Amino acid sequence: xxxxxxxxxxxxxxxxxxxxxxxxxxxxxxxxxxxxxxxxxxxxxxxxxxxxxxxxxxxxxxxxxxxxxxxxxxxxxxxxxxxxxxxxxxxxxxxxxxxxxxxxxxxxxxxxxxxxxxxxxxxxxxxxxxxxxxxxxxxxxxxxxxxxxxxxxxxxxxxxxxxxxxxxxxxxxxxxxxxxxxxxxxxxxxxxxxxxxxxxxxxxxxxxxxxxxxxxxxxxxxxxxxxxxxxxxxxxxxxxxxxxxxxxxxxxxxxxxxxxxxxxxxxxxxxxxxxxxxxxxxxxxxxxxxxxxxxxxxxxxxxxxxxxxxxxxxxxxxxxxxxxxxxxxxxxxxxxxxxxxxxxx
Amino acid sequence: xxxxxxxxxxxxxxxxxxxxxxxxxxxxxxxxxxxxxxxxxxxxxxxxxxxxxxxxxxxxxxxxxxxxxxxxxxxxxxxxxxxxxxxxxxxxxxxxxxxxxxxxxxxxxxxxxxxxxxxxxxxxxxxxxxxxxxxxxxxxxxxxxxxxxxxxxxxxxxxxxxxxxxxxxxxxxxxxxxxxxxxxxxxxxxxxxxxxxxxxxxxxxxxxxxxxxxxxxxxxxxxxxxxxxxxxxxxxxxxxxxxxxxxxxxxxxxxxxxxxxxxxxxxxxxxxxxxxxxxxxxxxxxxxxxxxxxxxxxxxxxxxxx
Numbered sequence: 001x002x003x004x005x006x007x008x009x010x011x012x013x014x015x016x017x018x019x020x021x022x023x024x025x026x027x028x029x030x031x032x033x034x035x036x037x038x039x040x041x042x043x044x045x046x047x048x049x050x051x052x053x054x055x056x057x058x059x060x061x062x063x064x065x066x067x068x069x070x071x072x073x074x075x076x077x078x079x080x081x082x083x084x085x086x087x088x089x090x091x092x093x094x095x096x097x098x099x100x101x102x103x104x105x106x107x108x109x110x111x112x113x114x115x116x117x118x119x120x121x122x123x124x125x126x127x128x129x130x131x132x133x134x135x136x137x138x139x140x141x142x143x144x145x146x147x148x149x150x151x152x153x154x155x156x157x158x159x160x161x162x163x164x165x166x167x168x169x170x171x172x173x174x175x176x177x178x179x180x181x182x183x184x185x186x187x188x189x190x191x192x193x194x195x196x197x198x199x200x201x202x203x204x205x206x207x208x209x210x211x212x213x214x215x216x217x218x219x220x221x222x223x224x225x226x227x228x229x230x231x232x233x234x235x236x237x238x239x240x241x242x243x244x245x246x247x248x249x250x251x252x253x254x255x256x257x258x259x260x261x262x263x264x265x266x267x268x269x270x271x272x273x274x275x276x277x278x279x280x281x282x283x284x285x286x287x288x289x290x291x292x293x294x295x296x297x298x299x300x301x302x303x304x305x306x307x308x309x310x311x312x313x314x315x316x317x318x319x320x321x322x323x324x325x326x327x328x329x330x331x332x333x334x335x336x337x338x339x340x341x342x343x344x345x
Numbered sequence: 346x347x348x349x350x351x352x353x354x355x356x357x358x359x360x361x362x363x364x365x366x367x368x369x370x371x372x373x374x375x376x377x378x379x380x381x382x383x384x385x386x387x388x389x390x391x392x393x394x395x396x397x398x399x400x401x402x403x404x405x406x407x408x409x410x411x412x413x414x415x416x417x418x419x420x421x422x423x424x425x426x427x428x429x430x431x432x433x434x435x436x437x438x439x440x441x442x443x444x445x446x447x448x449x450x451x452x453x454x455x456x457x458x459x460x461x462x463x464x465x466x467x468x469x470x471x472x473x474x475x476x477x478x479x480x481x482x483x484x485x486x487x488x489x490x491x492x493x494x495x496x497x498x499x500x501x502x503x504x505x506x507x508x509x510x511x512x513x514x515x516x517x518x519x520x521x522x523x524x525x526x527x528x529x530x531x532x533x534x535x536x537x538x539x540x541x542x543x544x545x546x547x548x549x550x551x552x553x554x555x556x557x558x559x560x561x562x563x564x565x566x567x568x569x570x571x572x573x574x575x576x577x578x579x580x581x582x583x584x585x586x587x588x589x590x591x592x593x594x595x596x597x598x599x600x601x602x603x604x605x606x607x608x609x610x611x612x613x614x615x616x617x618x619x620x621x622x623x624x625x626x627x628x629x630x631x632x633x634x635x636x637x638x639x640x641x642x643x644x645x646x647x648x649x650x651x
Contacts, residue, residue, distance in 0.1 A: 010446040014438055021437035021473075181433035189397055189429075190493070191422040192450040345399065 007192055011200035016207060019170065029212065033162045034219050037155060040281075041224045044150040051076045052118045053094045055085045061100035068129030069098070072121055096122060148312070151224045156307035157280040159216055160242065164274060164300050166208065167246030168267050171201045172254040176263035179254075185345040198251065198339065205243045213239060229314035238306035238320050241327035245299040248334030255338045274300035302326040347375040347411070349497050349528040350396060355405035357391050357552075365391040367552035369405070375496075378519070378529040380543035382536075382637060384649050388552035389532040390430060393501050396530065397427050410497060423452055426490030427499040432482065436475035440466060440485055443474060444492050451493035464488045464518055480511025487518055498522060500531040504538060516542060534649050536637040548641055555644055560637055567643045568594065568635035571609050575602040576629035577620070585623055590615040594643060605635070 003009055019025055053076045056066045062079055069077045080088065085097040089107060095118035096108040106122060108115040178184045187197065213236070220226035228235055253270060257263040277284065277291075278300035284292060295301050306323030309315035317324075350373035357366040366388045373379040381389045394400040395407060398414045398421060407414060409421050434443050441457055448454040461467045464484040469477060474485065483503065490498055500519070504512040519542055523529055533539055539546050540560045548556040548563070556563055570593070575581075581602050586595040591607035606612035609632065620627055641649050 005449060007446075007449040010449040014435060014442065014446055017442065018435050018437045182429060182431070183433050183435070185399060186427075186429055186432060186434075186489075189399055189422065189427050190447060190450040191419055191452075 008196045008199060008203075011192075011196055012203045012207075015174075015200050015204040018174070019204065019208075025170075029162070029166050029208065030215055033158050033212075033216050036158055037151070037216065037220055038223060040154050041151040041220075044154070045224075052096075052114060052121065053078065054118050054122060055080055055088060055094045055097035057082050057085045057097060057099045059100055061102075061104075064129075065098055065100045065104070065126065069122060069125050071129070072125045075118070075121055075125065098122060149224075151220070152226055152312050153283070153308065154281070155216070155220045155224075155226050156311050157304050159213070159239070160278070160300055160304040160307055161275070161280045162212065162216070163209070163239065163242045163303065164246050164271060166212075167205055167243055168250040168253065168271065170205065170208070171247050171250030172257075172263055172267055173260060175201070175251070175254040176257045176260050179257075179343070179345070180259050182345065188344045194344070198342075201251070202244070202247050205247050206240065209239055209243050226311075228311045230310035230319070231316045234315060234317040234320050235307065235310045237317060238303065238310060238323060238327070241324050241331065242299065242303035242306075244331035245303070245327045245334070248331045248338060249299065251338035251342070252334045255342045258343075274298050277301070279304050297326060299327055299330045302330075348408070349373050349375045349377075349410060350379075350530060351406075351408040352392075352396070353406045355392065355395065355407065356403045357388075357395060357400065358403045359391075365552055366395070366402075369549070369552060369554055371547060371554065373528060373530055375528050376523075376526050377544040378523045378531070378542050380539040380546040381530070381532040381549055382534065382539050382546050382641070382649075383532075383549035384534065384641075384647070387549045389549055390501055391552075392549070393499055393530065393532055397425065397499050398422065423493070424495055425497045425499060426493055426495035428483075428486045428490050428501060428503055430501045430505070432486035432489075434474045434482075434485065434489070437473055439471050439473055440477070440488075441470040443485065444488055447489045448492045453494055455492055455494045457492065460488045460492045463491065463521065465514060478511075480507050480514070483507060483511065484515065484518070487515065491518075491522070495527070497528045497530070500529065502532055502534070504533070504535065512538070536649070539637055546637065548637070548644065550641075550645055556640060563637065563640050564635050567640045568605055570605045570607045570635070572633050572635050572639055573604050573606060573612070573616075574631045574633075575604075575616075575627060576600055577602060578626040578628060581620070581625055582623065585619045588615075588619055 051074055054069060056062050056069065056077060056079045058079055058081045066077050066079050069075050078094070085094075088094045089097055095112065095114045096106060099105040099107065104126070106119060108119055110116055110119070175184070188194065217226070217228070249270060253266045254263055257266060277287065277295050278298050280300070284295050284301060287295060296305070302323040306320040306327070309320055309323070350371060352369060352371040355366050355369040358364050369388070369392060381392060383389050391400060395402050396409055398418055410424055412421050414421065440461065444457045444460060448457055458467065458470070461470050464487055466481060466484055466488065469481060474482065477485065487500070487503065490500070503519070504515055507515070516538070519529060519531070531542070543560060545557070545559050546563065547554045556567065558566070570591070577600050580600060581597055583595055583597050586592060586597065586602060586604050589604065589606065590611040592604045592612060593607075594603075594605040596603040617627070638649055641647070
């Protein structure tokens with residue numbers, strides 16, 4: 001039988017068409033992760049160090065002090081009167097204030113890190129202006145490596161979260177809706193093979209992956225220069241294993257639920273711990289030591305860890321074997337269990 | 346002649362204790378259009394779903410096309426077509442896509458466009474399912490049942506909720522299918538539908554067949570003559586009705602009275618005389634040719650759509 005006449009082809013195409021013809025589903029699949037990447041990537045971008053504001057109190061000599069301080073680009077210098085300087089210091093609007101004296105006096109609160117930094121810069125600038133010579137030459141090198149930024153941490157987490165959400169909703173919700181409207185019942189009254197039907201969902205998810213990965217990774221590369229340091233094969237393998245695990249979980253959640261409301265509740269119950277505990281937005285190292293072995297067994301944790309290991313630490317296939325094992329294991333167990341207890345009408 | 350459907354002593358109990366089917370027997374010949382008639386809750390849908398292999402009977406013997414669901418489920422599914430009471434199909438697929446998918450499940454199937462022409466939906470082949478009217482959706486459902494080229498067609502209340510034109514279109518499709526020598530089993534609570542389409546009907550009540558036969562024979566046997574429904578200003582004594590010329594099957598229900606007469610011309614003057622002697626005023630009188638509805642009322646004392 002030609003591929004295009006096979007039931008599996010028709011069932012898979014039916015899934016893909018139903019999915020592509022829902023604009024809101026398309027938005028949640030692609031638009032949302034891209035917007036989230038952009039928003040969070042911009043909010044948490046690495047900024048150049050900000051200048052520290054220091055005050056010079058008006059009076060004789062204020063002008064030459066202000067000029068000396070202005071030579072350092074890390075300082076923003078404002079000349080104000082004594083009372084205004086005291087007010088701004090109290091309000092934390094400036095880090096430090098200089099009274100040109102005599103004697104030249106610096107007022108600051110040394111418990112504030114910013115004030116201590118300002119003190120060093122001000123001391124340095126004034127001494128230099130009065131003829132101090134540096135005794136050692138120190139070369140500077142700036143560190144801003146791709147792979148270590150927040151956006152590099154975020155993108156794999158968003159891909160993982162999206163695979164979980166669209167996987168569980170795309171499979172689970174669709175099946176429960178078909179059951180509650182008795183379409184499943186109509187389907188099994190035909191000679192259709194049940195395995196073809198379930199397989200079509202898995203294939204649909206893999207096709208989805210083929211579209212989603214380039215879109216999200218391409219956006220991240222274009223806007224934030226996010227690159228995969230490790231093997232692309234390993235990255236795709238982890239993503240496929242993740243898709244499998246969430247198809248399995250989606251099927252399991254949908255295997256007996258009779259209404260879409262019941263399925264939604266179940267799905268949120270399964271997803272909520274992973275939103276919080278699987279390191280989508282922050283590292284799971286923030287959780288207590290004892291919780292971490294458990295968190296690492298969650299499918300989304302394994303997925304995120306695996307994607308990050310490949311993308312940011314340059315891992316290859318061998319390096320993500322533990323994550324592949326966890327995801328594959330969850331996928332197989334949930335699929336087998338779901339097929340066993342599946343309710344067709 | 347072969348039996349397309351052969352059922353003996355069928356029982357189905359839904360937990361905890363709804364006894365939906367209680368000892369039902371059925372024998373449908375190949376090539377006939379057979380109707381299961383009865384009020385809601387009579388067990389029609391449970392029976393048809395057992396025959397479709399969707400529900401497992403609690404007891405009884407069921408053979409469909411000479412085969413057994415327990416051993417030959419796939420072979421039976423290849424040769425039957427069904428519509429459920431309400432058919433929902435994927436909203437965002439076109440009519441042709443839905444039919445091509447159903448077609449792919451069958452070894453020997455008919456061409457999609459040929460089936461669409463048969464149900465007069467050729468113009469809608471590229472429309473999404475959710476853009477169709479109720480009647481068009483129902484015809485898509487029937488097309489899904491026909492596309493596998495079935496020998497036996499199950500239709501569960503195929504025209505419920507449809508407008509008169511859609512109903513007639515579906516009747517034509519069913520008649521056409523039957524004209525090819527195929528077998529149809531349908532459930533309905535529309536008497537005109539059963540009388541028009543069905544070679545034989547079984548009237549089902551409380552999970553049992555209470556009457557079986559050709560519509561005309563059932564009417565002649567259980568009702569006969571002409572039915573008179575009367576409304577009077579006070580209840581009529583039943584003896585007065587029984588005294589009316591050629592009357593039979595008399596029934597009084599408050600100020601409503603019912604009787605069947607052989608000879609209308611003789612009966613009406615005699616009825617008016619009886620009422621006049623009792624000082625009863627006749628407020629309304631209807632006569633009609635008896636239908637299967639009257640058969641059901643005669644047998645159960647209830648109306649079909651109560």
